[in-house]
Amino acid sequence: MMQFSEAAAIAEAVQAQTLSAETLVTQVLAEIERYDARLNCFTTVLAEAALADARQVDQAIAMGRSPGSLAGVPFAVKNLFDIQGQVTLAGAKINQVNLPASQDATAITRLKQAGAILVGALNMDEYAYGFVTVNSHYGATPNPHNLNHMSGGSSGGSAAAVAAGLVPLTLGSDTNGSIRVPASFCGIYGLKPTYGRLSRAGAYPFVASFDHVGPFGRTVRDIAMAYDVMQGPDERDPVCSGRSPDLAVPQLDRGIEGLRFAIADDHFARGLQPEAAAAVQQVAKALQVVQRITLPEAARARAAAYLITASEGSHLHLPRLRDRLMDFDPATRDRFVAGAMIPASWYLQAQRFRHWYRDRVRAIFQTVDVILAPTTPGVAPPLDQKTLTIDGQEVPLRPNVGLYTQPLSFIGLPIISVPIWLPETLPIGVQLIAAPYQETTLLRVAAYLEAAGVTTAPIAPLAALPA
Template sequence: MSVDVFEPAHVLAQRIAKGELSAQAVTEAFLARIGALNPGLNAFTDVTAERARRQAARIDADRAAGRPLGPLAGVPLSAKNLLDIAGLPTRAGSKINRERAPAGRDAVLIERLEAAGAVLLGGLNMGEYAYDFTGENAHDGACRNPHDTARMTGGSSSGSGAATAAGLSPISLGSDTNGSIRVPASLCGIFGLKPTYGRLPRSRSFPFCDSLDHLGPFARDVTDLALAYDVMQGPDAEDPACAQRPPEPTLPGLDQGVEGLRIAVAGGYFSTDGMKEADAALSQVARALGATQVIDLEGAAIARAAAFLITNAESSGFHLPRLKARAHDFDPETRDRFLAGALLPAGWYVQAQRARRWFHDEMMRYFSAVDLILAPATPCTAPLIGQKTLEVRGEVLPLRPSLGLFTQPISCIGLPVALVPVTGAGLPIGVQIIAAPWREDLCLRAAYALQSRGVCVAAPPARL
């Protein structure tokens, strides 16, 4: 039987378990698609073909022998190249890191997904050291949007967005510090999940800003997103920020619906006035979920400013030795932001942390009255590669930071967010579904309801 690369991952796993498909046939189909499309998309920086073939052969042997298979048996997986992949240097989108010794072990999240039967296809392109919202990498080249290859994927998890949207990998892993899962998911028209800070371990991944870094999955289907997320849950001693909480499965409750949930729309700072596509997508999602209440999230602009300062200060401190020794090997735009962060007064960082705590407490007050908050994800659909400015509410702004206009305030306080895609007649754009800490289940329930009703669907790119 032929392999449909756009079939949901959980369906592929079921067909492999039944013997309708072999894991090896699925793997070869995806490797062939990568070979055909990756030269134009530039999503993968490393393809682990032989490793994938060995894993697929093991899965087929286990099935033939009657041994139990994992819930992701034979499902292809890919990972942003800041997660360790055994045998490869963890480049984190940089020139400097590719000189590192190959990783001796996989990142914990890759290990957990592979233990569930996933088949790793390789590492994915990303913005240098994850300090990017565009997907334009100075060393590996720009990652291109499958819906229009003249346009950006968004970043910094650019390859994750492109590979998942293009049918090169049904599930991929990315990171989100200020929006690096949500921005590519929005521009590429797929689902993404930024879990609560501390929910998933970051063990054996290359850091950007420790107090803001999250890891999470991308998928074209909400059930796949929840399945991958559930498999990865659980604390790990190597990541001190990972909360010592037992796993809280989300998959069994996906179909509970949204009846009874109190859902509001973020206004004020999150207003989509003058943003045609973002406004239409948010309105469509709000209508489908029955959200009529609008709440002004006071302090969001302050939280975004705090996120800028915290990101600058922590990341520049981490990279200072590399900046001193090899400044010329950085992308100049990344280098200059790190250098600016190294000059920030300590008092500004302290005040930013105070603002962060204040906004967190404000948001907890809102969540005493509502269960979910809807907000735009990006102010626009995918810009053209090379574009430098963006018009927002009549003001011309620099594009690179402005793509994170709506994601940064939420990152600052580590809330869980599901990103859902809306596709009309043109390019896709996303909407954020935001919950209180540790309530990923509510985010995913709402996302599943939207998918079930046909409101939010990851449509295959028409141009591929």
């Protein structure tokens, strides 16, 4: 594997000219070619463009200019982000006939402006509607820590590529948990910022009223660096706020003194498998948390999120459902068809409830700064598993993996999933949840847990994979 596998270390070495960006990118491309046949993270590899960008970074440094805080850092993006000159697949066969994107997504542009180097696009559930990244068109992306298990979704390729050490940073999207679920299953950090904090311009939509974009990484500093450079208003995204950037990197060493914590109970304490319960307790012990709080009507919030997702998603795809129904992934098609039949009155009622629920949850943050909750009910299931057992009942796996993520993205709260490793099992995530625009607080807490050795994101042992 690469000598430098973290974004911060790469940028430092490239800036100091102890490592050339071109040499690093060449090595990254070689490792993608060697391992991705088994991992199936990448749907597009941009070798020629990446090497050209790397040479530009090296030339700028040789001339005494700084390319930016992410100088020479290779990154990749979920294939729903527009990449100039490439067709934006969004995990779909139908999109293959679309014209190539005329410009990069804003998030990509901002990472490139900071010196990062785009090396490719990554696999996902079709149209971001899933938690498994088992795609009938582009194949499944397995978990790098155990290829018989799921990577999660819908940003599974993004999470797996980081967990495997193929790239140190990736971008994903999160509507109902699509950053946090694969971060949990793959044992890495995944940040879903506040709704509207990072621009979604050039990211293929799913549910406009609660789509988010955010980064994956193997260290908190890497996540914070990517988050910092992507901030700022964007006229291309009408919900991207005009707030000034709130830089997280300088705050990572501030510790947790003075912060108030609580553990989410009720809905977030039901259906837990032993690993998930143990992970939450491990984080709670490290933070000395004993207080418990209830997010009112969280189960109804999840049901309302489902209704809005199904309604908005099916409406977006209605022309394709009429004209190219059989070209959809069957797992996606059936849910879009069902969503198209939801009465408008149900959708409106779900939106009214959403506003009520948002106000009640935000009131909790008058007395608590950070809430702990499980990210997923358990560790990554086997790739062929179809059901989960929750509270003694067998339920379909695909919709229920988001049991603890849906009631939160529904109201746009910032959340980071942090990775916990327990003996003799796959990794699992714990959600740190804060009030809107408190990403720096979450990253401070995540940095504290990382420094204490409570959370860690080791690279999967790819040397064991067949070449």
